[in-house]
């Protein structure tokens with residue numbers, strides 16, 4: 001049976017602050033994550049992204065890994081403070097050098113570069129003026145998008161403007177668990193939200209203005225609900241719940257972002273929707289309306305403690321597709337495991353293989369149901385800095401020995417390569 005169309009795009013993802021290191025090189029300015037991670041007690045073990053997976057220097061190895069796995073695309077992010085160290089328009093040409101090398105090497109390897117413009121490393125200089133609470137940040141983001149689009153014109157044609165606004169606003173400006181670590185009142189968080197929407201829109205206009213063939217979306221996250229059974233009442237209950245509850249990080253969910261943006265006349269309407277989906281909540285039709293089904297005690301969990309719910313990768317895309325009718329990409333999906341190097345020098349991660357296998361089968365059911373999902377990016381290509389969790393959570397298909405920077409493909413990397421090669425047939 002063909003699980004996925006032949007032209008389905010298989011990829012893996014990463015993000016600048018999480019993988020690059022090299023935070024002081026070639027004129028890079030400070031980001032809110034530099035400040036935050038260097039503030040005591042904000043990140044587990046006081047870890048910082050100063051070195052991370054050292055991809056700033058080892059990007060050639062990363063490209064080789066992508067190529068060896070036979071991936072069709074690599075999603076990475078560009079660090080805004082490398083291009084605009086002070087957050088303004090004093091562009092830093094040296095900040096492009098590493099990305100030039102990366103993009104050219106990917107193209108040469110036949111891999112599509114998918115660039116994210118904002119994966120949370122806001123220039124600290126902008127935060128000093130209020131960050132996303134200040135409308136000027138949105139304008140600065142638009143200008144930065146224009147500069148980047150101009151620079152990569154003809155080389156990068158697939159873009160994510162912003163990664164998980166729900167998360168960086170909810171956790172950065174709401175709960176304070178992420179940079180810049182603020183705990184604002186709901187109305188002030190809404191101001192950030194409004195400016196983020198403007199920033200996205202200005203960026204999408206800049207990208208399209210510079211090259212109309214640019215394909216631009218963004219990566220959304222938030223609560224995913226799936227039906228506790230195949231009964232029509234439960235399906236309806238899950239659908240309702242998914243778009244009604246003030247769920248997701250800090251109260252922002254998929255529909256908070258996508259409802260306004262996906263209106264026909266909205267200039268910020270994306271060409272595609274990226275969905276970052278890791279798990280979901282089972283919902284059933286109760287006597288008083290939709291109700292959550294508690295996750296079973298002792299049920300499978302990742303090293304992070306996240307529930308293993310493959311159904312989320314079927315129903316999340318199904319419900320989002322029904323509501324917005326825009327092409328979808330899974331822009332992130334994966335898990336952290338307690339991986340280590342075994343006596344044989346390899347990294348065996350059967351849990352990751354089983355997890356991905358289940359989730360991809362679930363995604364294939366969405367494809368089968370007619371959902372227009374065009375690709376899948378595994379999070380992450382390599383182990384990296386997991387925000388407030390520091391290096392405690394290993395999400396990579398490839399193991400990183402942080403002491404040396406050495407990369408060791410895990411068993412799952414070989415397994416994923418097989419899935420990619422067979423276009424999902426190996427599942």
Ligand code: GCO
Nearest residue numbers: 015163164167276332379386
């Ligand atoms: C996010 C980010 C990633 C994370 C990943 C695992 O979703 O929070 O996009 O940077 O590392 O999701 O938590």
